[in-house]
Amino acid sequence: MSAGCKASPVEMSVPALCRGLVRIVACCVLPMAAVATAADAPPPLQQQIVALEHQGDGQPREAAQALDRLLNSTAPFSPERLELLTVRGILLNMASEPEAADQVAQLLEDWSRTPAGNAAASAAMLVRARGLALRGNLKKADTLINEALLKLPAGPSPRMRLRYVLTQARIKDDSGKLEDAVRIYHEALTLADQVGEPWQRAEVRSSLAYVYMEAKQPDRARRLNAEALEIAMQAQDFTALGRVHNTQGILLDDAGDREGERREMQMAVDAARKAGARNDETLYLANLGDFYLKSGQFKTALTLSEEALPLARELKDVGIETVALANIGFAHISMKNFELGKKYVEDAIAIDERRGSIPGVSQTLSELGTYLERAGDLPGAVKAYHRHRQLSDEILQRGQQKAIVEMQERFDAERRTRDLELLNRENTLKTEQLRQRDLQQRLWWLLAATFVLSFVVLLVLYRRVRQSNQALESSNYQLLVQSERDPLTGLANRRHFQAAMKQLAADGKLAGTVFLIDIDHFKRINDRHGHNAGDTVLVEMARRLRDTLREHDLIVRWGGEEFLVIVRALGSDQVEALARRMLGAMAGSPVRHEDSDIAVTGSIGFATFPIEPTLLPVSWERAINLVDTAMYLAKAHGRNRAYGVRLLHARDESKLDDITRSLEAAWREGQVALTLLQGPSPTSEAVA
Structure with a gap:
């Protein structure tokens, strides 16, 4: 253990x-x-x-x-x-x-x-x-x-x-x-x-x-x-x-x-x-x-x-x-x-x-x-990894819920502060109105001036309340953006991904190309160079992925050392070219941390949905499970490579689940066509 x-x-x-x-x-x-x-x-x-x-x-x-x-x-x-x-x-x-x-x-x-x-x-x-x-x-x-x-x-x-x-x-x-x-x-x-x-x-x-x-x-x-x-x-x-x-x-x-x-x-x-x-x-x-x-x-x-x-x-x-x-x-x-x-x-x-x-x-x-x-035992390993991921999602969800509660508490505190300021201003206004009424009884000739003064006070208060509400809306928006960003890499997190899926998969079915990327031997990097070096590698890999992809492509910090990428549906040649570029971006040059050059490679699983030839509509959860299994195939067969699911013969989601659980066996039996892309040889790790 x-x-x-x-x-x-x-x-x-x-x-x-x-x-x-x-x-x-x-x-x-x-x-x-x-x-x-x-x-x-x-x-x-x-x-x-x-x-x-x-x-x-x-x-x-x-x-x-x-x-x-x-x-x-x-x-x-x-x-x-x-x-x-x-x-x-x-x-x-x-x-x-x-x-x-x-x-x-x-x-x-x-x-x-x-x-x-x-x-x-x-x-x-x-x-x-x-x-x-x-x-x-x-x-x-x-x-x-x-x-x-x-x-x-x-x-x-x-x-x-x-x-x-x-x-x-x-x-x-x-x-x-x-x-x-x-x-x-x-x-x-x-x-x-x-x-x-x-x-x-x-x-x-x-x-x-x-x-x-x-x-x-x-x-x-x-x-x-x-x-x-x-x-x-x-x-x-x-x-x-x-x-x-x-x-x-x-x-x-x-x-x-x-x-x-x-x-x-x-x-x-x-x-x-x-x-x-x-x-x-x-x-x-x-x-x-x-x-x-x-x-x-x-x-x-x-x-x-x-x-x-x-x-x-x-x-x-x-x-x-x-x-x-x-x-x-x-x-x-x-x-x-x-x-x-x-x-x-x-x-x-x-x-x-x-x-x-x-x-x-x-x-x-x-x-x-x-x-x-x-x-x-690759099938057994994939099954264990899937069970592990489901529990990791549950633990992560608890953390997200806690963050949401904390964000809501901050929001409520700001709202209470603004409500209190508004109430104080309203009390001031009421006091002023009572004073003006008393003056009106004694000094009728000042009625016009009092009316003008009250109007000006109301106008000023209205403008201030409006400015306060605008500031509150801006603060709430900033809190929302922060809650949907990974603090280390600046990439979208799972909360943002779930919100994005409501648009990308409005009917519950995903249309697009999905890549799941895992940094190879990440624990070894942490063990050899320390956790700060691991953070440096994560930040650099996030930057390289952003440089490789387009601005409107979705990049998510999916787990500890995993990244999820979703782009609009591409042709098979474009998909393979993009996977090669990502493999090359990760392994192209070592990551510099303090006095060390750290060689990094990645393993990728990918597929375009709906999948040929049956074009079965697939939920985003099942889509990610499939590319997740393809990614584990890439890791099991040597790492620094990508496996893409090109064809998959499944006419219902039950059959898709069966194939996902035994992807390599289904590949050998001809139920699945896979594309293998080998990454470039990484630069040797050296210490300055």
Whole structure:
């Protein structure tokens, strides 16, 4: 699996989240002199709870049992008992004992009629939210932790609030809500520094570093994880060290440092074994299996993943189970055991679907397509890529909806401001009119002048209101234009495309030539030169496409490194000539970024609709699916080339869908005629 799909201890369900509460050995809490002189004297109860919470991060079952033995040492309905039960419920969930955790939550709910009722009810919600997240119900867990924070009485200790905030942040991260996760993790970071426990300070930083990596901010991620490593090493906390090394391995994977990734992952396994943290050890074994999988050592990857799977199921950790299942599937596929491999991957996808993790499903499908393509199962790869694209569209649509809501909020705010100004002006006018009426009664000879003055005021106000409305219309138009443009490349985005389709396909059927273009090996460019270089390549490719096409042709930033072009229907010679020009424009000269020359090529799928010879009317969605499949053929057969669908024998849309799903087979059977265009040899990549 890729770095984006690799499991972090804090990314995995809230169990994994729960692993953010780490071990503090009781002897580290007590001064050494006190241990030597009063070995039999137990530490204060609060310190014992904190020490067991720390221990429970790596050994949750044993720590939960020790907390149970301390229960009688606390007074009924006391703050100490509330904290003890809260921590014990958390640890029981981590130990995969949901029934016992629910019993603790029920005990807390039974306090609702006591003076500490709100605090206990809130703690019960926290325990239940962690259990729900552990069992994969992220949506309900998110709702419950939000309610728990609202119910939490004002002024809790930083340590108690930290438990809630960490839970909320990790659920947001698991649900793919990265912006919310970053914001809430920063609050957790402040709280952890207030609490002052090294293990919490280290692990919150490592967790936030992982989210920054997911949000494509690698520099911030590396700085935060370096801070976490320094804190964990000073404390010699092996649980925290394991998690920091695991996150560092994921960061190095994202940066393309393969040897560094392997080293950090092995260090994470070793640290977890020293800490006796079986959950973490299982996770790191799964991640190490992922490394060997991407390194082409499929048998080693399969062995490690098969070792991790039963441990994950024994621990009832669905996050680790998902990683292990997917990696077993990818290893089998890479060794040509296609059906068995697909079964394991589908099992992993089913778990993410039950958890409501759409980004996780989408990422797994993308990787499935990649592994099937490499192993030679092209039809299977195309099917996986289509499923991935559908989910990517859904995620993108959510982002567009959010942007539209934000734009509407700005519009409403501007309208309210202008309405308020108009109301103030109207009030001024009313005051003036009352004053004039009073003057009229006393000074009749000023009536004419008052009338003229009122007329002038009304005229001025009318002109100002008209100018305000014109400015508002201009502002709304600018907002609309901005919402339909990709901020990086300046090209149209999918929202503009959907609006354009209402004109280009007014009857629901597309008439025109469609090209779908994908930059080859774009991830390799990011890995080798950094994400800023990737942005430079995207901007330059957008410029070259604009220079190649006419002003009225539609060019859309379709996805991460994909561009969609729609032109009026062209003859076959013109279509092929345009495809050649676009291939040449992309590969003609390297893209300059800082001191590097980056060679770039692209793969293209294209077709003109309606397609000869049947001239079947086709919706724009089906048209794009067809050229999308043609583009994947171009990538699968060597890249830097274009495949065009010239003829397609389909008399209804059902037959068209069948051909689209198995385009290469239909080509061999004569149901489809394809045109292959080879791109020019790219300029060799060089570093100045």
